[in-house]
Amino acid sequence: MFNLYTDGGSRGNPGHSAVGVYCTDKGGKEVFKFKKYIGISTNNQAEYAALIEGLQLSLQKGIKDLTCFADSELMVKQLKGEYKMKNAGLKPLYENVLKLSKGFNSITYNHVIREKNSVADSLVNDALDERS
Numbered sequence: 001m002f003n004l005y006t007d008g009g010s011r012g013n014p015g016h017s018a019v020g021v022y023c024t025d026k027g028g029k030e031v032f033k034f035k036k037y038i039g040i041s042t043n044n045q046a047e048y049a050a051l052i053e054g055l056q057l058s059l060q061k062g063i064k065d066l067t068c069f070a071d072s073e074l075m076v077k078q079l080k081g082e083y084k085m086k087n088a089g090l091k092p093l094y095e096n097v098l099k100l101s102k103g104f105n106s107i108t109y110n111h112v113i114r115e116k117n118s119v120a121d122s123l124v125n126d127a128l129d130e131r132s
Helices: 043-060 073-079 091-102 113-130
Strands: 002-012 015-025 030-041 067-071 106-111
Touching: 002 030, 002 043, 002 113, 015 043, 015 113, 030 043, 030 113, 043 067, 043 073, 043 091, 043 113, 073 091, 073 106, 073 113
Parallel strands: 002 067, 067 106
Antiparallel strands: 002 015, 015 030
């Protein structure tokens, strides 16, 4: 089992956006981390983009069992089916996550407070700062 921490952020909404991804093994040892500036998007689009990057990287590394953590309560509740997907701008991203999720034996989505997602959050800010 691996833990995937993702965060997406924008400076302005919409605004300049970036993603941060941090993956650990069950013992807490870093497996990979990733950051990238993604252009102009909304904060919610950036959150989904971060998760998509994390899922793709996890699959490339052969990870099959994944627990995902994100500080976007909206995204997590949409993926758990607790909220309906109504936003046309998010729907293709949501569908991409569902498609990628099929590549895992087990996958769960969990909401965490920002303080518990500090590495991914820091990667987002680094990517945004490097762009400036």
